[in-house]
Amino acid sequence: MKKSPLLKEKLTAQLREQIQTLQTDQLVKIPSERDLSESFEASRVSVRAAIQTLVQEGLLVQLQGKGTYIVPSVHVDTLYLMRSPDIKGNDPYYTNFLVEITNLAAKQAIRLSMVNPEGPLDAAVKGPIIVIGQMDDAKLDELKAATGQLYAVQRYAHREDIVQIYYDDYRIGSKAAKTLYDAGHRNFTLLAGPDKYDSSRLRKQGFLAYAQQVGITVQIITDKMNWEGGRRAADQLLTGELPHAIFAVNDWMAAGCLQGLREHGRKVPDDISIIGCDDIPLASQISPRLTTFSLDAKHLVEELLSVIHRGSRTQAHGTHEQMILTAALIHRESVSTTTHKE
Structure with a gap:
């Protein structure tokens, strides 16, 4: 007689117990949802829900395009975080990252400690260091020499000795240009920040490369990557013929520009389309x-911690690992697909 399907709670408990017996100091791939469903005589919906619960608990990690793995049993007691002086404490991307890493670290009983980027490194820092943002080579060398466990978000x-995880900014710019082009727009303006910021520079390069590929000349306005920079860009645009579409390298510039255009009677997206980031x-x-x-901070943190858990071997062998993540385009109302067709 066939058994009744296991309830989610019971299935989760059984799967958790099995995972703990299989846990080693390396990533171990678990069977597919289909195989687990047959093995436990449970529905795939229940299996999927149980897996998600164990991912949230930090026992499993899902690697994009690779499958679901048991997190290694090697435990990291403390993670040290160092924020670049260029990143303000209220920066949205940094804030989201901090929230997500705090939540996941708590589930895995990992202590977080902030490290001051100014001055020499405290001798008490013994463990993996996560650098958020850009640091100069001298500081990176100091951190690497101190712990041998350096991870950069x-x-x-130019650094092949540092494990790096980041979103593909070049691809973001390229996809923004393609999205506007596919919507029928043929006259672009790019709102960019200073080239010293990698995110702005790479998004600009990707945008310009695609525009050149399809034969479109781009007007570039460079300013601070904040609301005021976007407002000043709007003022500049209003002195001449408006472009059909704008890509701003971040949302603050996009929002400031959008507001400036609206205050002068220009309609988004009827008169002009805007994409931010x-x-x-x-x-x-x-x-x-x-x-x-x-730029999903939760996904980035999950991938980062999975790398750190297996990172002692990676760092010891001196190898370089990069994890390049793909940002998702969120379609909303600021882009028109009917205006300015050829």
């Missing part, structure tokens, strides 16, 4: 709601 193209809370609150790219 940032792209360092970062999906800050304001992006879904402003009117019209902003089409933008979402």
